[in-house]
Amino acid sequence: MTENSLDTAGRQAAADQASGARAAAAGPGSVGAGDGLDGAASSTVAIPPPSGGRPPRPTLGRRAVTFADSLWRPALVLAVFFAAWWFVAAREYVPNYLVPTPGQVWETMTTQWSELARHTLVTLYETVLGFVLAAALGLVTAVAIAYSRTLDKALYPIVLFAQVIPKIAIAPLLVVWFGLGLTPKIILAVLIAFFPVVISGVAGLRSTDPELLDLAATMGAGPWRTFRKIRFPNALPHLMAGLKVAVTLAVVGAVVGEFVGASEGLGYVLLLANGNLDAPLLFADLILMSAIGIVLFVLVEIAEALLIPWHASRRAGVSLTTS
Amino acid sequence: MTAAPAATGTAIGMSGLTVRFTTRRAQTTALDDVSLDIEPGEFVTIVGPSGCGKSTLLKIVAGLVKPTSGDVSLLQRPVRGPQKEIGFVFQKAALLEWRGARANILLQAEMRGMDRAQAARRADELIEMTGLTGFEKALPHELSGGMQQRVALCRALLHSPPVLLMDEPFGALDALTREQMNAELHRIWRETGTTVVLVTHSIAEAVFLGTRVVVMSPRPGRIIRTFSVELPAHRDYAQVMSDPRFDRLATDLRGLLGSAAANH
Secondary structure, rough: HHHHHHHHHHHHHHHHHHHHHHHHHHOOOHHHHHHHHHHHOOOOOOEEEEEEEOOOOOHHHHHHHHHHHHHHHHHHHHHHHHHHHHHHHOOOOOOOOOOOHHHHHHHHHHHHHHHHHHHHHHHHHHHHHHHHHHHHHHHHHHHHHHHHHHHHHHHHHHHHHHHHHHHHHHHHHHHHOOOOOOHHHHHHHHHHHHHHHHHHHHHHOOOOOHHHHHEEEEEEEHHHHHHHHHHHHHHHHHHHHHHHHHHHHHHHHHHHHHOOOOOOOOOHHHHHHHHOOOHHHHHHHHHHHHHHHHHHHHHHHHHHHHHOOOOHHOOOOOOOOOO | OOOOOOOOOOOOOEEEEEEEEEEOOOOEEEEEEEEEEEOOOEEEEEOOOOOOOHHHHHHHHHOOOOEEEEEEEEEEEEOOOOOEEEEEOOOOOOOOOOOOOHHHHHHHHHHHHHHHHHHHHHHHHHHHHHHOOOOOOOOOOHHHHHHHHHHHHHHHHOOHHHHHHHHHOOOOHHHHHHHHHHHHHHHHHHOOOOOOOOOOOOHHHHHHOOOEEEOOOOOOOOEEEEEEEEOOOOOHHHHHHEEEEEEEHHHHHHHHHHHHHHHH
């Protein structure tokens, strides 16, 4: 027992040091809160335990500082970009009917806001629905491929075929089949976003440590429990990477669908603006399209941070931006 | 501590186990006619050079690998398919990255559908017994190799299995941690009365822990000899290391393993 308690004390000291270092990095205000919680939970233990390896929760002020710190670099780059744009357009190095000034774009956006907002919502709806369906279908397909050799052989060619067929080429066909409504746009978004979900899902599910699966077998657990407790959580880091790619592609799918035949949506507005040589409207439209992609991407990133805080790619701390 | 087997007769019975792998190029015999009976409460250590099929032997007992021929029984029942009456510890801790130490231990209970409250109590007992107190919430990457292996050991013991199978459990640890873990494992074995089969290629580990040491030859794996270890049941690491009986046995084993390798 003596060697055991000695060893424990040694580890304790090391862990205390580590968590101390983390606490110091997280700021003095946060240490007290973490200690209080731990103390309450384990007042019966003689040696005060470390905070269980988790850094204490940062305070609100500290979080704001971290957020600002992660934001200034992309903000600076954007500011430089806008300044350059404004410089080129305002001095008419390029005629204004080709490249409008940021001011003109802003004016268009504010005066036509209600119209633009309506079209943005349409595209957003198509994109989100397409993405969600692609994620669900992709995950089911990935599970089928990862679990069954027969389905692997049967489904992979179809999945690959659906990926390599040019979406723009089949868009008119989909319009003929499903009309001018939302359906062809959603189908295109699904088709285009499906592939990365399947590939990342299969890679994730196959990356399970075979010893863990052996262990699960000796625990007498059925395939569903093994999937839920071991294989699926293990696949999440891969899967989230695939979902991030998929969500940005879903926007492309929806817009391509709108190009081919639509009476609303940002893709429709883009064609209209292009036909009328209305550069400010065209630019405003482009900005809104990009905004949809960025917002959805950040949402998936937040979901990732919440779902897999334990993963190596996330250990440096939860960042809300991609910088 | 709840000791498991009150049953009489062998805990593990192996007779004429042979395993052949057929690869594209050739047929390899991994195990050749291995027979061994293990009594309840025994601590059997299996030593042999790398690739002598000792890990395969454990997997056969666990029902994870089917032998080409021969019979295995666990607790007097023939082994067909994965066995639930065992705890298994690998060389890698094989922990779930996203779970804290305690949650990793409780995986065993969740997979088996054990009673929650009872499993939680047992987990706390084991955490205290193995010196993991204070690290219940620590994620695997925050733990040292020795601590990770303790978590794996707790997980394997959670359901109080009558048989514990260990495949080079301390092979990846540094020498000092390894000695500590040996001493702890010895104490846990004494306290629980579990039948343990431990595969290792450390002679010192085999002799210190085993009540019986089984020596295997390089591929094809055969049992060359079995030694009964004439050391007290209650062993202190430093004392055993300086015991002349330990020295003699270790020298014998080294000679045997050396000659086996030379003859190959």
